[in-house]
Amino acid sequence: MDKQIIFEDDHIRVIFLKGSSSELVISFGDLITRAKGLSINAEKSLVKYDYNVLGIMPKLKSWFPEASMQNMMQQVAPILADFSRIVGYGGSMGGYAAIKYSGLLKMNRVIAFVPQYTIDPQEVEDRRYAEFFDVNIHRDMQIQTQDVSEQAEYIIVYDPYYHEDREHYRKIKKILPQLMTLHLPFTGHEALSVLASSSLLNDFIRHPLEQRYFYQQMRSVKKNSKFYYRTVINNLMSRHSAALGRILRSNDLHLDDQYLDANLKQLITRVMLNRRQVTEQDLQKLGIKVNLSQATNNHLQDHYTNQVVFNLISHKIECYPQEAVLRNNKYLIAVEAKMSGLVKIEINGERYLVVMNDRRVTKLFKEHETLTPDMSPIVIKKYPDYYVLSYKNLNLSSDEHGLCSFVEGSVNDEAKFHAVQ
Incomplete structure (x- = not known):
């Protein structure tokens, strides 16, 4: 593989990877894929189709300063002159650079995932990257009309429901002459990870601008992406x-x-x-x-009248409204509340101790089973008007949403549980 560094300064490393394609792909790294040896962003996917690639990799979290980009042009210009079709590609910080320097690098198409307009806190409300802004190297760094090309095609992929990226998109959209927008809802800033696919990247580079076609290909990638479902579920x-x-x-x-x-x-x-x-x-x-259980009639209520249960799915003590417990009594097991002792639940006719370690990992041990050295039982203490659940010197506290945690301090109302017949 013919690959060499053709330019380097304090901020960027530029690597040329020779292939057999008629196109040149300029691939920009991001905060995660920064310069490391001769590695190039999306290299595996680009090598698969034997692209000629110019990899511009950031050495710092410095958003490709204009001075560095101008300084590299002496080495880069002869390579650009060999190609009639040049495509820029990048995500986040790399997406910003692909758009910002599309005119300078004579690009015909730009593919930008969740790009920034700028990280200047005077220009945007987004504060995710404000700590990396340095007025000495980033003055007037926002994407401007003179940065882009009237002849170039621009593709932006982003989540329209993600406020921080939506702000950047709206500012960039006003500047770009030809823009195709592809929405990837409920993925937050993870669009590039969700759509990681060699064939899809190849389509973005080579296929004519057809929104319907791109959406079909994106759906195909999403359908087979576990990362997509995890990201969407987390954001939804x-x-x-x-x-x-x-x-x-x-x-x-x-x-x-x-x-x-x-x-x-x-x-x-x-x-x-x-x-x-x-x-x-x-x-x-x-x-x-999960191991399914048999229902029990004993239960405690927290300060908000939610029922105290052991959740067989999450393996945690939690509190739920009575109707939720009734609907899901195979999974939400009432904590027994008869007298002071150890917290126990019943599953399929067998009684289990609820135990925990100092890392707050909760497990079930059969009533007569030997505990491992790191585990200690959770204790239920009966007082005249209420019960307290304790782990060592910590007491269980339940908030209004039913989320429980063991905390230090005196027993307040949120740590008092009441028996209900």
Whole structure:
């Protein structure tokens, strides 16, 4: 593979990868894919189609300063002169650079995922990257009319519901002469990761501008992308929880049990259990395995009249409204509340201790099973008017949403639980 560094300064490294294509692809790195040896952003996908590639890789989080880009032109110009078709590609910081320097680099097409307009805090409300703004190297860094080309085609992919990126998109849109916008809803700033595909990138580079065709190809990539579903579910839950049901009903998912991290698994199951009855098919699609239980009549209520349960899906003590517990009593198991002792639940006629370690990992041990050294039982203490659940010197506290945590300090109302017959 013929690959060499043709320019380098404190901010960027420029690498030329020789291929057999008639096009030249200029691939810009981002905050994650910064300069490392001779690596180029999206190199695997571009090599697959044997593209000629100019990789412009950032060495710092400095948004491709104009001085560096101008300084590299002496080495880059002869390469540009060899090609009649030049395509720029990048995401986020790389997407910004692809648009910003499209005129300078004589691009015919630009593919930009979730690009910034600028990181100057005087120009945008977005503060995600304000710490990287340096007035000495970023003065007038915003994308301007003189930066872009009237002859070039511009493609921007972004999530229209993600406020921070939407602000940048609206400012960029006013400047670009020919823009095709492709929406990727509920993916936040992760569009490039969601649509990672060699064939799709090849389409973006070579296929005529046909929005319908691109959407068809994007749907095909999304359908086979586990990362897409994880990203969408994570972004949807707080705003559009009903959409999870539609995703589960309309897609034949087969996620493994390690696919969802513990926090996302808890968020999903809380939404599902609160909003509707959960089916075993739902859980299987999400890669969640549970041991089903038998119902028990004993239960506690928190300060907000939610019932205290052990959630067999998230493996945590939580509180839910009574109707949610009734709908999902196979998964939400009432915590027994008879007397002071150890917290126990019953599953399929067997009694289990609820135990935890100092990293707040909760597990179930059969009543007569030996505990591992790192685990300690959760204790229930009966007082004249209430119960307290404790782990060592910490007491369980429940908030108005039913989320429980063990905290230090005196027993307040949120740490007092009441028995209900």
